[in-house]
Amino acid sequence: MSGTATPTPRRQATATLVRSTVVVAAIRGIDIGLSFLVSVLLANRFGTSGQLDAFFLARRTTVGFADAIRKLVGHIVMPSVVSKIDRGEHLSIHGLPRRVYVFVALFGLLTLVGTLVPSALVSAFAPGFAGERHDLTARMMAIMMPLLPVAVIGSLLVAVLQANRRYWLSEGTNIVQRAILVFVLAVAIPPLGIIAGAWTMLVSGIVGTAILFVGAWPIVRRRPESLLESQSGDDSEDGSQVGAQTGTGVSPAAALGGGVAAAIVLNAYFQACSLLDFAVASTTPAGGVAALEYGARLVSLVPGLLMSSLNTVLQPELVRAMQHPDPAEASKGLARFQRIAFFAQMPVSIGMMIGAQLMVTILFGHGAFDAHSIALATGTTAGYAAAAIFLAPMGAITLAIYADPRAPSLRNLLVIAIGGLAIRALMLAFAAPAYGAVGIAWAAAVSTLAAFALAQFVATRRFREFDMIIQLVDFARTALCGAVAAAGAYALWIFAPAPETTIARLLLLIAIGGVVVSLYIGAAILLHVPELAKARAILGGVAARKFKRRAA
Numbered sequence: 001m002s003g004t005a006t007p008t009p010r011r012q013a014t015a016t017l018v019r020s021t022v023v024v025a026a027i028r029g030i031d032i033g034l035s036f037l038v039s040v041l042l043a044n045r046f047g048t049s050g051q052l053d054a055f056f057l058a059r060r061t062t063v064g065f066a067d068a069i070r071k072l073v074g075h076i077v078m079p080s081v082v083s084k085i086d087r088g089e090h091l092s093i094h095g096l097p098r099r100v101y102v103f104v105a106l107f108g109l110l111t112l113v114g115t116l117v118p119s120a121l122v123s124a125f126a127p128g129f130a131g132e133r134h135d136l137t138a139r140m141m142a143i144m145m146p147l148l149p150v151a152v153i154g155s156l157l158v159a160v161l162q163a164n165r166r167y168w169l170s171e172g173t174n175i176v177q178r179a180i181l182v183f184v185l186a187v188a189i190p191p192l193g194i195i196a197g198a199w200t201m202l203v204s205g206i207v208g209t210a211i212l213f214v215g216a217w218p219i220v221r222r223r224p225e226s227l228l229e230s231q232s233g234d235d236s237e238d239g240s241q242v243g244a245q246t247g248t249g250v251s252p253a254a255a256l257g258g259g260v261a262a263a264i265v266l267n268a269y270f271q272a273c274s275l276l277d278f279a280v281a282s283t284t285p286a287g288g289v290a291a292l293e294y295g296a297r298l299v300s301l302v303p304g305l306l307m308s309s310l311n312t313v314l315q316p317e318l319v320r321a322m323q324h325p326d327p328a329e330a331s332k333g334l335a336r337f338q339r340i341a342f343f344a345q346m347p348v349s350i351g352m353m354i355g356a357q358l359m360v361t362i363l364f365g366h367g368a369f370d371a372h373s374i375a376l377a378t379g380t381t382a383g384y385a386a387a388a389i390f391l392a393p394m395g396a397i398t399l400a401i402y403a404d405p406r407a408p409s410l411r412n413l414l415v416i417a418i419g420g421l422a423i424r425a426l427m428l429a430f431a432a433p434a435y436g437a438v439g440i441a442w443a444a445a446v447s448t449l450a451a452f453a454l455a456q457f458v459a460t461r462r463f464r465e466f467d468m469i470i471q472l473v474d475f476a477r478t479a480l481c482g483a484v485a486a487a488g489a490y491a492l493w494i495f496a497p498a499p500e501t502t503i504a505r506l507l508l509l510i511a512i513g514g515v516v517v518s519l520y521i522g523a524a525i526l527l528h529v530p531e532l533a534k535a536r537a538i539l540g541g542v543a544a545r546k547f548k549r550r551a552a
Helices: 009-046 050-086 098-116 118-125 132-144 147-163 167-187 195-220 224-232 235-246 260-281 288-299 303-322 327-354 356-364 371-403 410-462 468-495 502-526 530-551
Strands: none
Touching: 009 167, 009 288, 009 356, 050 118, 050 132, 050 147, 050 195, 050 260, 050 288, 098 118, 098 132, 098 147, 118 132, 118 260, 132 195, 147 195, 167 195, 260 288, 260 371, 260 410, 288 356, 288 371, 288 410, 303 327, 303 371, 327 356, 327 371, 327 468, 327 502, 356 371, 356 502, 371 410, 410 468, 468 502, 502 530
């Protein structure tokens, strides 16, 4: 009998989750580093000018839509892919549902329309643009429109790779695309102009999808004849696996998730919020759209990196948790993933809010990026960083509702989407005229908090076993830890000598981050936050295993 304790399945799952998140975060860290090199190059050349307004708006309405398409197709396909893998079934490109071909045709038609009449789309998505800004946006939008059908194909390949936990390939492709853009911006933008950036984004998107296809081909290349032969001898075994996996009351058909309409609502809501922000920003003075884009990009540096990495790993795991045959266990899975997202997001967003001015000045505060541009980007960065705190746990709720096979999800998601958009429009109508681009970002933060509260209410009505009282207590403890960390970091920001050089700003930014992390962890230890205890147990187990290997 071995004296070594066997890790529990839940602890093993948590350890796997942490390892996968670290891998994804490392890959995305490189990608975001290249992304910020792109932003720095653009800021040096254009500041917050009308040309950059046009480029970012065109990018939001093409590449932004492409990202939404990837998430949409991923939400539709992921439950089916995860279910097949967990039952031991083979994946094949020949077994794609017909609706996928409908998606490709639909977005191919939309690409044709956008390429032929881009001016109408600019009028719809940027009502405040006129003259040169309008025409330049229309030209770049027409160039980047083919990214929409390309995104459908790429998202199918990413879903297969992520469900097989091949994150290095599904995420690493972005690095190649970003490197191509960095090279062109560094070499060709001065002589060729901003239009070259649009062409480069189109080419890099096609190259990235080709890489994904090569990587996923060994998984999905099997033809139907070989599938029938390989599965004919395993019917009884597969049947038992299906029963064990789905359990009583959850059929394999039902385990595929919430359907196309629900997935469209789920992804259209988040995309509509972003487009609404930028449409309102187009009515502000020149530079408002660029400032909003810089704020969103800065938030993607650390808070966005963490949230996107968690979402990449959590999506298939949360789908598995929601398909558990016991509703109580499924509700516990939702609560667990939601707490993880909230606890992990809080300190990074706080550090980002307090250090926003330092980050903006260090990264963009040179060339054409003047003091006015710095002030605008600082305000938008702080606002979007605050919104990220509530966006992370809210995303867990909406995905859990969609993946829950026990009841239709469309009605619940419609309530969240319609309510959230109404709140956001109301807040933007109040804040944008008075405070411009900065007001838009902070209106997004307040409306995200309200939408999160609405989603939480919907979750308690749908998941009867979801213990809201315990969840609120955990949220309150995490928020208190965040308040302690914010107070300490803000005191350092106020009382520290004003930095005059880039090195001094960088050192102060590092010090603020260190204060936030140390005070946050210290408060979490004193308040016995469960997520920290789990992290300590995982790290302790890893250290113990390494020590035993060395001793052996």
